[in-house]
Amino acid sequence: MSALRYLSTRGRAPAATLSAAIAAGLAPDGGLYVPEHLPTIDAACFDPAGDLAATAATLLGPFFAGDALADALPAICAEAFNFDAPLRPLARPDAAMLELFHGPTAAFKDYGARFLAACLHRLRGDDAPPLTILVATSGDTGAAVGAAFHDQHDPVQCGLRVAILYPDGRVSPRQAHQLGSFGGNVHALRVAGSFDDCQRMVKAALNDAGLQRRVPMSSANSISLGRLLPQMSYYAHAALGWWRTHDAPLDFIIPTGNLGNALACLWARAMGLPIGEVRLACNANATLPEFFAGHDYRPRDAIATLANAMDVGAPSNFERLRWTFGGDDEALRRALDAQSVDDATIRATLLRHAREYGEVACPHTATALAVLARESERDDRTWAIAATAHPAKFESVLEPLLGEPLTMPPSLAAMLARPACAEPLAAEETALRNWLLAT
Ligand SMILES: *Cc1c(COP(=O)(O)O)cnc(C)c1O
Secondary structure (H helix, E strand, O other): OOOOOEEEOOOOOOOEOHHHHHHHOEOOOOOEEEEOOOOOOOHHHOOOOOOHHHHHHHHHHHHHOOOOOHHHHHHHHHHHOOOOOOEEEOOOOOEEEEEOOOOOOOEOHHHHHHHHHHHHHHHOOOOOOOEEEEEEOOOHHHHHHHHHHHHOOOHHHHOEEEEEEEEOOOOOHHHHHHHHOOEOOEEEEEEEOOHHHHHHHHHHHHOOHHHHHHOOEEEOOOOOHHHHHHHHHHHHHHHHHHHHHHOOOEEEEEEOOOOHHHHHHHHHHHOOOOEEEEEEEEOOOOHHHHHHOOOOOOOOOOOOOOOHHHOOOOOOOHHHHHHHOOOOHHHHHHHOEEEEOOHHHHHHHHHHHHHHHOOOOOHHHHHHHHHHHHHHOOOOOOEEEEEOEOHHHHHHHHHHHHOOOOOOOHHHHHHHHOOOOOEEEEOOHHHHHHHHHHO
């Protein structure tokens, strides 16, 4: 098989190998890397007895074929996918939960972050100069990336450091603590601005060629192919399991902010996996719901909501989504739908879910549960809800609402028991530049 080449969505960057695209993060023309075409794969290629890591290695094989990382792919998958993503039936006939929160920081982003870390460590030569991984986070990305690069390898020897930018005061106290709890090679920067400010600052730094020469940098946002590609795996694994037992495709409702998690599901569907309908559940940031309702795409500033990891007004993967449909917005609107769920509905959904099923969902997952409630009135298909985080991360929303304390998973409790600190940073591109040069 000849190796796939990776191109920029903006079409003004040279074709790259997968390794080069993963190492770079963003393409040099400011676009996002995409494969020259999406490979297809037959469901019969997957080992029915294989675990999630085995499914991932088979699924990602065509993307890695011929690349420098190809031989390491099974080991990379074993490292990244060392915790399950169970598809658990909900206590109602028409829905199941795909639980993506059993990793070290209790959110789905652990998968992508661990996969990216496993790739970048292998791509670095012994004498490679120190590399700074920049990450803008609305909450969960930063912790997942911090944990993936902090825990796995000796921080001094590998020459990798991580700088996490997050919007001060707009993440939950527990999330903030998590972000500042790493120390060593992982730096938390609390920015006096929004998530979109953080993202803009990171993009500007990565695109600054002069700065790149002095401080080599890469990104770990969901724009990185090293995070996006692995996220296809849990959708593929769940859909294959469902298809083997029910002889039907599985339909997904996915809480969406930057479109990384949902785009991965669409790519898996485009590869030929037995995935049916896909619905995006957004919070009050309605950029995508308005687009899917037929309006022009109009990115804007984010507003703060209860589902803060989805507070995105300009979803960075939208460029890739458009590319997936050849730039044909009508075809894109036919293939998928997005709905907006406001904070009042998130609260009501969380309360109803607790009352009817005796279980607590995270506020992000609640947006998908709200969309499920609307969808189940229309037809009787079985929807899988992507449960994107463990509820215990969002105690400041959930405990006052539900009036009861939440039990923390042990990995989260251990992280929160460590001391935490974060440095303040102005929401300006020069402030990040100065910080990078000074440290
Ligand atoms: C990041 C995140 C989302 C949104 O995922 P995207 O890939 O940005 O669309 C949803 N829920 C939780 C808990 C998250 O951390």
